[in-house]
Amino acid sequence: xxxxxxxxxxxxxxxxxxxxxxxxxxxxxxxxxxxxxxxxxxxxxxxxxxxxxxxxxxxxxxxxxxxxxxxxxxxxxxxxxxxxxxxxxxxxxxxxxxxxxxxxxxxxxxxxxxxxxxxxxxxxxxxxxxxxxxxxxxxxxxxxxxxxxxxxxxxxxxxxxxxxxxxxxxxxxxxxxxxxxxxxxxxxxxxxxxxxxxxxxxxxxxxxxxxxxxxxxxxxxxxxxxxxxxxxxxxxxxxxxxxxxxxxxxxxxxxxxxxxxxxxxxxxxxxxxxxxxxxxxxxxxxxxxxxxxxxxxxxxxxxxxxxxxxxxxxxxxxxxxxxx
Ligand SMILES: C[S@@+](CC[C@H](N)C(=O)[O-])C[C@H]1O[C@@H](n2cnc3c(N)ncnc32)[C@H](O)[C@@H]1O
Numbered sequence: 001x002x003x004x005x006x007x008x009x010x011x012x013x014x015x016x017x018x019x020x021x022x023x024x025x026x027x028x029x030x031x032x033x034x035x036x037x038x039x040x041x042x043x044x045x046x047x048x049x050x051x052x053x054x055x056x057x058x059x060x061x062x063x064x065x066x067x068x069x070x071x072x073x074x075x076x077x078x079x080x081x082x083x084x085x086x087x088x089x090x091x092x093x094x095x096x097x098x099x100x101x102x103x104x105x106x107x108x109x110x111x112x113x114x115x116x117x118x119x120x121x122x123x124x125x126x127x128x129x130x131x132x133x134x135x136x137x138x139x140x141x142x143x144x145x146x147x148x149x150x151x152x153x154x155x156x157x158x159x160x161x162x163x164x165x166x167x168x169x170x171x172x173x174x175x176x177x178x179x180x181x182x183x184x185x186x187x188x189x190x191x192x193x194x195x196x197x198x199x200x201x202x203x204x205x206x207x208x209x210x211x212x213x214x215x216x217x218x219x220x221x222x223x224x225x226x227x228x229x230x231x232x233x234x235x236x237x238x239x240x241x242x243x244x245x246x247x248x249x250x251x252x253x254x255x256x257x258x259x260x261x262x263x264x265x266x267x268x269x270x271x272x273x274x275x276x277x278x279x280x281x282x283x284x285x286x287x288x289x290x291x292x293x294x295x296x297x298x299x300x301x302x303x304x305x306x307x308x309x310x311x312x313x314x315x316x317x318x319x320x321x322x323x324x
Pocket of ligand 1: 040045048052087088089090091092113139140142162164
């Protein structure tokens with residue numbers, strides 16, 4: 001076996017071990033919860049792309065329209081010769097709007113936890129942007145302490161679209177932004193896509209689509225546990241459960257047991273009562289004051305905010321506040 005294959009094997013074994021530890025810990029605590037990053041295996045990433053196309057899921061369409069409108073101004077604010085660093089890059093579709101507008105970007109660094117999807121996306125970008133240096137980083141952006149890529153002294157423009165910030169609880173959102181602030185440096189800036197508070201019905205529908213794609217995305221986590229951890233979840237025994245909590249200002253997503261049952265994970269048996277839920281994801285919604293407070297808490301100032309005419313979504317340009 002050559003060194004590269006041995007390294008890949010090691011990475012995959014440690015990914016699997018980490019996943020197993022997180023699942024066992026998450027099912028052992030009260031209330032039960034599994035961190036959202038595990039929703040994104042290769043199939044999860046494909047399902048997320050399908051969610052982005054759903055009529056009920058206004059987020060992607062709206063953010064894309066805003067970015068189309070403001071890309072030239074974002075490029076002007078960032079200046080020439082930047083390295084674009086994207087957190088949770090997925091299929092890097094919106095990224096192309098920025099890359100097309102930016103003046104002589106020196107590199108694109110997509111960071112994502114979903115390894116296969118990241119590699120396939122990087123290959124497509126290299127094909128479509130042959131002059132651009134594309135340096136994918138497969139990592140958890142919550143623990144990444146430095147970029148493994150040498151970007152020299154180029155200013156760094158961060159990109160965190162897709163309302164992914166909403167998946168983080170407020171304390172984690174602040175610590176993520178602080179980390180991003182450090183990774184991007186004192187001359188850095190960040191383009192952030194944030195979903196805004198709105199009619200709860202509209203929010204509910206966005207996470208309960210009639211085609212059942214969001215349900216398939218949540219329940220894919222059970223499939224992943226069965227495949228990667230040898231777990232014994234009955235795939236028909238659980239349902240997707242998503243609702244908006246107006247007090248917390250967040251969508252809460254779970255898988256819910258449809259009857260009393262047990263499942264084994266890595267030799268341990270867990271019982272689930274009928275109606276018992278396992279939390280998989282939050283999606284926090286913000287208002288302008290909340291975005292300003294979040295930016296401030298992490299050492300950023302808001303340079304400019306763009307929204308759509310219905311104020312469904314916001315794109316914010318944050319600059320590193322001096323002295324933070
Ligand atoms: C909501 S999707 C957004 C995808 C894309 N940026 C967009 O706007 O359509 C979140 C993305 O972040 C990645 N992700 C989730 N948690 C992560 C983590 N802790 N570290 C790195 N990537 C993560 C997922 O694999 C997924 O591609």
